[in-house]
Amino acid sequence: xxLSTETHLPTVDTAKKLGLLPEEFEKIKAILGRTPNFTExxxxxxxxxxxxxxxxxxxxxxxxxxxxxxxxxxxGEENAGLVDIGDGxxxxxxxxxxxxxxxxxxxxxxxxGVGGINRDIFTMGARPxxxxxxxxxxxxxxxxxxxxxxGVVKGIGDYGNAFGIPTVGGEVFFDDSFNTNPLVNxxxxxxxxxxxVAKAISYGVGNxxxxxxxxxxxxxxxxxxxASEDIGEHSVEKLPAVQVGDPFQEKLLxxxxxxxxxxxxxxxxxxxxxxGIICSTSEMSAKGEHGMEIHLDRVPTRQANMxxxxxxxxxxxxxxLIVVEKGKEAGTKAIFDKWDLNCEQIGTVTDTGRxxxxxxxxxxxxxxxxxxxxxxxxxxxHREYREPAYYKEYQKFDIHTIEDIQNTxxxxxxxxxxxxxxxxASKKWVYEQYDSMVGIANRSTNAxxxxxxxxxKGTDKSLVITVDCNSRYVQADPEQxxxxxxxEAARNIVCSGGEPVAITNCLNFGNPYVPEVYWQFVGAIKGxxxxxEKFSTPVTGGNVSxxxxxxxxxxxxxxxxxxxxxLMEAPENxxxxxxxxxxxxxxxxxxxxxxxxxxxxxxxxxxxxxSPAPYFDIEEEFAVQALVKELILxxxxxxxxxxxxxxxxxxxxxxxxxRGLGFNINPDKNxxxxxxxxxxxxSRVVVSVKPENNDAFLDALDNSKVKFSLLGKVHAADFRxxxxxxxxxxxxxxxxxxxxxxxxxx
Amino acid sequence: MKFGVVVFPGSNCxxxxxxxxxxxLGQEVVKLWHKDTDLQGAECIVLPGGxxxxxxxxxxxxxxxxxxxxxxxxxxxxxxxxxxxxxxxxILTEAGLLPGAxxxxxxxxxxxxxxxxKPQSTSTLLTKGLDPDKxxxxxxxxxxxxYYADQETVKELHANDQILFKYSSETGIIDEASNPNGSLExxxxxxxxxxNVFGMMPHPERAAEEALGNTDGRxxxxxxxxxxxx
Numbered sequence: 001x002x003l004s005t006e007t008h009l010p011t012v013d014t015a016k017k018l019g020l021l022p023e024e025f026e027k028i029k030a031i032l033g034r035t036p037n038f039t040e041x042x043x044x045x046x047x048x049x050x051x052x053x054x055x056x057x058x059x060x061x062x063x064x065x066x067x068x069x070x071x072x073x074x075x076g077e078e079n080a081g082l083v084d085i086g087d088g089x090x091x092x093x094x095x096x097x098x099x100x101x102x103x104x105x106x107x108x109x110x111x112x113g114v115g116g117i118n119r120d121i122f123t124m125g126a127r128p129x130x131x132x133x134x135x136x137x138x139x140x141x142x143x144x145x146x147x148x149x150x151g152v153v154k155g156i157g158d159y160g161n162a163f164g165i166p167t168v169g170g171e172v173f174f175d176d177s178f179n180t181n182p183l184v185n186x187x188x189x190x191x192x193x194x195x196x197v198a199k200a201i202s203y204g205v206g207n208x209x210x211x212x213x214x215x216x217x218x219x220x221x222x223x224x225x226x227a228s229e230d231i232g233e234h235s236v237e238k239l240p241a242v243q244v245g246d247p248f249q250e251k252l253l254x255x256x257x258x259x260x261x262x263x264x265x266x267x268x269x270x271x272x273x274x275x276g277i278i279c280s281t282s283e284m285s286a287k288g289e290h291g292m293e294i295h296l297d298r299v300p301t302r303q304a305n306m307x308x309x310x311x312x313x314x315x316x317x318x319x320x321l322i323v324v325e326k327g328k329e330a331g332t333k334a335i336f337d338k339w340d341l342n343c344e345q346i347g348t349v350t351d352t353g354r355x356x357x358x359x360x361x362x363x364x365x366x367x368x369x370x371x372x373x374x375x376x377x378x379x380x381x382h383r384e385y386r387e388p389a390y391y392k393e394y395q396k397f398d399i400h401t402i403e404d405i406q407n408t409x410x411x412x413x414x415x416x417x418x419x420x421x422x423x424x425a426s427k428k429w430v431y432e433q434y435d436s437m438v439g440i441a442n443r444s445t446n447a448x449x450x451x452x453x454x455x456x457k458g459t460d461k462s463l464v465i466t467v468d469c470n471s472r473y474v475q476a477d478p479e480q481x482x483x484x485x486x487x488e489a490a491r492n493i494v495c496s497g498g499e500p501v502a503i504t505n506c507l508n509f510g511n512p513y514v515p516e517v518y519w520q521f522v523g524a525i526k527g528x529x530x531x532x533e534k535f536s537t538p539v540t541g542g543n544v545s546x547x548x549x550x551x552x553x554x555x556x557x558x559x560x561x562x563x564x565x566x567l568m569e570a571p572e573n574x575x576x577x578x579x580x581x582x583x584x585x586x587x588x589x590x591x592x593x594x595x596x597x598x599x600x601x602x603x604x605x606x607x608x609x610x611s612p613a614p615y616f617d618i619e620e621e622f623a624v625q626a627l628v629k630e631l632i633l634x635x636x637x638x639x640x641x642x643x644x645x646x647x648x649x650x651x652x653x654x655x656x657x658x659r660g661l662g663f664n665i666n667p668d669k670n671x672x673x674x675x676x677x678x679x680x681x682x683s684r685v686v687v688s689v690k691p692e693n694n695d696a697f698l699d700a701l702d703n704s705k706v707k708f709s710l711l712g713k714v715h716a717a718d719f720r721x722x723x724x725x726x727x728x729x730x731x732x733x734x735x736x737x738x739x740x741x742x743x744x745x746x
Numbered sequence: 747m748k749f750g751v752v753v754f755p756g757s758n759c760x761x762x763x764x765x766x767x768x769x770x771l772g773q774e775v776v777k778l779w780h781k782d783t784d785l786q787g788a789e790c791i792v793l794p795g796g797x798x799x800x801x802x803x804x805x806x807x808x809x810x811x812x813x814x815x816x817x818x819x820x821x822x823x824x825x826x827x828x829x830x831x832x833x834x835x836x837i838l839t840e841a842g843l844l845p846g847a848x849x850x851x852x853x854x855x856x857x858x859x860x861x862x863x864k865p866q867s868t869s870t871l872l873t874k875g876l877d878p879d880k881x882x883x884x885x886x887x888x889x890x891x892x893y894y895a896d897q898e899t900v901k902e903l904h905a906n907d908q909i910l911f912k913y914s915s916e917t918g919i920i921d922e923a924s925n926p927n928g929s930l931e932x933x934x935x936x937x938x939x940x941x942n943v944f945g946m947m948p949h950p951e952r953a954a955e956e957a958l959g960n961t962d963g964r965x966x967x968x969x970x971x972x973x974x975x976x
Contacts, residue, residue, distance in 0.1 A: 157856050161887070162797040164758025248756050248800025340755065435858045435887045437952045438795075440762045445885070446860070446959030455957060457765070571957060 009035045018045035024379060031371045039357070039365045042309040043372065046275040047282060050546050053378035056512040057544045060525045064539040065532050070501060072194065074540070076374070079120040079200050079270060081540020082192075083502050085567055087459045090197065092126040093189035095134070095467065095506040095563035097545035101243065102184040106151025110184050111159035111245040115317050117186040118163060119271035122254050123320060125198040125261040126190030129441055130454040131160055133170040133186050134467040134506070134561045135430075138179030140422055140743050145174070148182050149430075150744065155245075156186070157433040162247035163254070167434035168442050169452035171467055174422050177475075177557045180550035185506040187467055187563045191456055198261045200280075201268035202323045202349055203288035209347040211277070212336050213253045213319040217302030219243045221313045249318040249341070256339040257320060263335075265328040267349075272319040278312045278372075280321040281355055285369035286376050291352035292369075296359045298346045308357060308364040323349060388516035390610070394476050397611035399596055405673045412726045415649055415719070417605050418678060419732055420739035424600060424646040429741040447576045448658055450492035450642055453568060462574070464498030464566035470645065471557035476598045477613035478523030479530075482560045484613065484682055486531035487621045488644055489564035494625045495640040495685060497573035497632050498566030500535050505542035505562055510555025512546045520558040521546075528560060534618050535625075537564060575632045577641035578658035579688050584638055584714040587697075588648070589631075590624045590684035591707040592668040594675050600646055601678035615681035620706075624683045627706045636689065636697045643684035649677040651686045652711075653719065657733045664720035665712035677721075688714055747975050748774045750788025752818065752834075754809050755780065759795030759832065759949065766951040767792075770964060771971055780812040790827040790974060791818050793834025795887070795949060805848065805890045806836035815841060827974060828943045829872070832888055835935070835945030844938055844945045845903070846895030848888075852928025856889040860960075861926050863934055863948060864914040867907045870937045872944050875969030881918050882911075882962040884948040886926060891947040893929040893936075903936060910935035910946060 015025035018041060028036055028044045036044065050056055066074045072090050073082035080094035098113025114131065121128045133156055138145040149172075160167050165188070202209070260266055268288065270280040277299070281292050296311045306314075324332050329345060336343035350356070355372075357365040371377025405411055418424050437445055443453040443462060451466035468489040474481030490500040505528065510517040532539055542563070549555035568574060579586075596602045597611040631637045643651045652663050667676045675681075689697045701708055712720075719727045749767050753760045760777070767773040776786045785791065798809035809815065815837070822828045822843050830838040838844040851857060862881040865873040876882070895903070903909050912932040915924040925932045927947075935946030950963030 154855075161856055161858075161889075162756070162758075162800065164796060246800070248797060248802070251758065251797075252755055432859050433856050435856070437858060437885050437887060437949070438758055438762065440765060440952055440955070440958060443957060443959070 010038050010041045015041060018042060019049060020045050024048060027379065031368065031377060039309045039312065040367055042313055043278050043365060043367055046278060046313055047372040048378050050544065051274050052279055053374050054544055055379045056381050056383050056546065058374060058380055059382055060522060063525060064529050066538050068502065068536060068538045071538060076541060079123050081502060081504055082124065082197060083540065083565065084194065085461060087461065088194055089456065090192050090194045091189055091463060091565060092121050092124045092192055093504055093563065093565050094120050094541055095185055095187040095504045095561060096120065096543045097506050097508055098184045098186065099181060099508060099545050099548055102152055103181050106148045107155040108244050110152040110155030112243045112317050113184050113186040114156050114159040115245045115247065115250050116273045117188045118165065118250065119273065121188045121190040122257050123198065123269050123271040124192060125196050125258065126192035127258060128165045128188045128190040129439060130189045130452065130463060130465060131165050131167045131187060132452065132465060132467045132563065133167065134469065135170065135172045136178045136183035136471060136556065136559060137174050138182065139176050140174055142179065145179065146744060152182065152184055153430050153433050159245050159247045161435040163251050164438050166436050166438050166442055168436055168444065168454055169466060172427050172430055173471060175471065175557055180553055181548045181556050183508045183548065183556065183559055185561045189463060189465060189565065196261065198266055198269050200270040200284055201288040202284035202292065203290045204267055204349055205351045207267055207323050207326050207349040208329055208345045209292055209294065209349065210322045210324065210332060210343055211299055211319060211346050212322055212343045213341055214246065214249050214316055215300040215302040215342060216311055216314045216319065217316045218306065218310055218314060219316055221310055221315065243315045243317050245317050252339045252341055253318050253320065256336050256341055259335050260322065260332060263331065265325045265331065267323040267325060269320055269322045272321060274315060276312065276314045277321065282369045282372040284321065284323065285355060286373045289353065291350040291354045292347050293350050293356045294347035294358065296357055298344055300342045300344055308359045312357065383512050383518045384515045385518035385522050386515035387519055394610045395612050397597060399594060402596060402602070402606060402608065402674070408724045408726060411677065411721060414601065414605060414678065415726055416735060418600060418646050418650055419653055420735040421600055421604055422740050422743065424650050425739035426737045427740060428737055429744050443574060447574065448578055449496040449576050451496040451498065451566065453496055453574060460570050462568040464493045464496050464568050466492040467561055467563045468492065469559050469561045471559040472598050472603060473613040474524060474560060475557040476611060478520045478558055479527035480613040480616055482524035482527035483531040483618060484616050485560060485562045486528055486535060486537070487616065487618065487682060488642070489562045490535045490537065491625055491642045493564060493566030494628050495575060495642050497575040498568040500537045500564055500566045502540050503532060503537050503562050503564045504540050505560055507542065507544045508548050508556065508559040508561065509546050510549040517555050524558060524560040531618060534622055573632060575640050577655050578639055579655045579661045579714040580638045582661060582714050582716045584688040584690055585694055586663060586665065586686065586688050586711040586713060587708055588684055588711050589627060589687055589706060589708045592671045592676050592709065593679065593681040594671050595679045595681040596675050599678055599680040601674065617683065621683040623706050624685060627704045628685050631687065631700060634700060636693055636700055637687040638690055639688045641686045643686060645680065647678040647680050653732050653736065655686055656719065656729055657736060660717065660729050662715040662718040662720065662729045663712060664715040664723060666722055668709060747790060747971055748776065748788050749790050749792055750776050750778045750785050751792045751794055752778045752814055753780060754796065754798035754812060756798045756800050757794050757796035759951065763792055763794050763831065763951045766954045766967065770954050771967060773971060778814055780814050783813050783817055785817050785821055790829065791821060793830040793837050795832030795834060798833055798837065805833060806840040809837045810841040819843060822943050825940065825942050830945040831949055832947055835947055836890065838943060838945045843943045844936060845899045846893055846936070848890050849892040849894050850890050851892055857926055858885065858887040860885050861948060862914050862916050862924065863911040864918050864920060866909040866912055867937065869907045870910060870941050870944065871973035872966065872970050873910050874973055876966065881914050881916060882966060883953065883960055884950055884963050885952045886948045888947055891927045891929065893933040895930060900930065906939050908937045908939060909933055910937055910944060
């Protein structure tokens, strides 16, 4: 059959409107040997968007470490990374952005982000057991920011809570750079038996292709293209590009998907997220080196009269494409029928390597699968990058221009400011809207730790998970800042009693065609590479989100969010952040430094915006983590909490408040008081030790080269510095717990 | 004791209560699919938490029409034991097996956190074995948990000793500050007049193991098992 001819074939102008470059239009013509029709051009425009093709990032992504003995699926091979956790089990995990939809429609944008990431996990046959998220918003003084935060949190909550997988951790950070363009990154992790992993592949001529789950509607058309451009005034006209989520369908789809995979008759399966049917048909076919013949009129639709490109590109949620063995059609339908879900055979596998799409018997598109996808014919670009002028300016920061804290009154004032700053204060207002306990696996509910700890039922093991990135550090110094993000994630896992295993990343940046933005991206990748190699945590995949900038306010702070997976072999290794008993001795592992760079104190309290990333030495960090691991395994310490945002005082307060305890400490005389209390230099951990274990603790420290210092003792009910009370524990807790809620509920 | 846990489409705490009853409490459990009409000889029916049928209309409003519910209602009417947790409690009020209704939380938001419960009734199987002077730390996770009933009904609840738990502070103070969702009189759970049907918003199955750092829920569920089997 020949392709139906259109009277008006698209021109380069149409291509440009669809987000393609003129040279890309030429390339498409060369691939097809003719001018594409509109449907075909739409296909190329979404498949070659950054969101699907990684065309502006893949060159650098390939430099990241991918290997480890635990790796079962490497970056880019499957819908999500897959690592062996022993006992015949594997963990599939991934983080993904839903920034652009959330900027326009925060509730649905965030909700469908949660839906999408979970489908990536269960499409591999893994049952999700934990979700996390990493959020960035603008200034909370703006009504708009509060509206976005409310909508995003409700969207994540409503979807995740109904879906029934606990949200066990995350981070929320506020800065003016996110005023127009918030970041919404969703993470999910699931468990699968190593022998039952499903693949995103298609092969076997004559095998049936099914679409299952929700009906296809006009929502989210060109969503992937939309996510690949700056947000501007016209963006609101793209509202149909935002999808609508239905967690109930997703829950049914989860159960039905795991049931069909368990039959062993599934050749391949892929969820339909960005770019819908065209993405799953092309990626599965290209991978299996086969083709498909698809009848679009057989796709269950929500609206009448949908045209081919709409059906192909629709990003309607809660759908999957499944290729099963020929002859297993009835069994497949029976499973989806049980769960009251659509299950329609829409085509068959062919040996052509091409995708033939028909509408009512008429061929409407004929494209080679391989040319659409990353690693096949999708374009790959080396983008120009240039160090921005601000970088050198930031480096010029001199701590001597800041007047040090002089007395207790000033300490109290600054401590109150820091503990109630939305970036430091408890995110209780946010996380209490998420079901964090469904699944009865969250070990951190009643035992606070730096990373979330989720047990793997049927084993002694637990996953230890964290998402981390201090966007301000990355802005100040992309390479150092991103290395810190990896190091902090590893530190959080180590302080919780886990061993870092691997990472997934969500790379949120501005427009890659701006050389200064691309410089941030390149720097971040370099820093990530260095740190992932040092901590033996290969990159299993993730997602790139460019164009996070508004037309008038410029790019967001670069935010390469690190989602790190760790493993805790036995429950007795679990470590918590809270001080246990009055009289326990408090130590600082690592070194205090005369460093205020990029701290919340300097940036927000002192209003100094230009400073480099905080002090960080990767070797020192590695040694600190190795020591903390040993102290935990040898049961030398009662608590461990890393010093991060807000500095030492915030860390001490967070350790003291859970049990209503306090502390009495002596500052380090070699370091300025402000830097000692509020500096954010890296590689430090606050630990507490029972008096009777003190000698054993000191013995362990003597055998290590890591610097440490005695801070003081756990005290009852108030925070003291050299015996001078600065805050009561109850007062601090009141500030810390309610600061965000007060802003949001006023 | 044989428990039957009903699985509605959208139930998501079914596996948790099954795990707790089987592994932690050593009880026999069967799953009852919503399309089935056979209780498989289960003596105590559990309606688990979740979002049955998506709960897009009103929590529990559709679940009560499912085929299995007809049998559950008949079982209850014959004096058989039924317990509903969270969404299960909502379904029981929608099905008319328990009086009153569960409305949207007064803060309009979903709330997930530990709360404290003070046992009230001394005559129901669920609370008989509990210390009325103690508080029990149990998590809640719901958006529609504000218990409401008309004055007449509340009077009857008191007169018949049907109130299972009230939300309280850690030290047992029952007041507005310790009421997480605006429930009438801080009511967190009730039974029917015959005392064979129980509903509670908090999730005891989420606090039933050392691994979760809280076993107060286990105490409550063990009490139920002990009383029923006694």
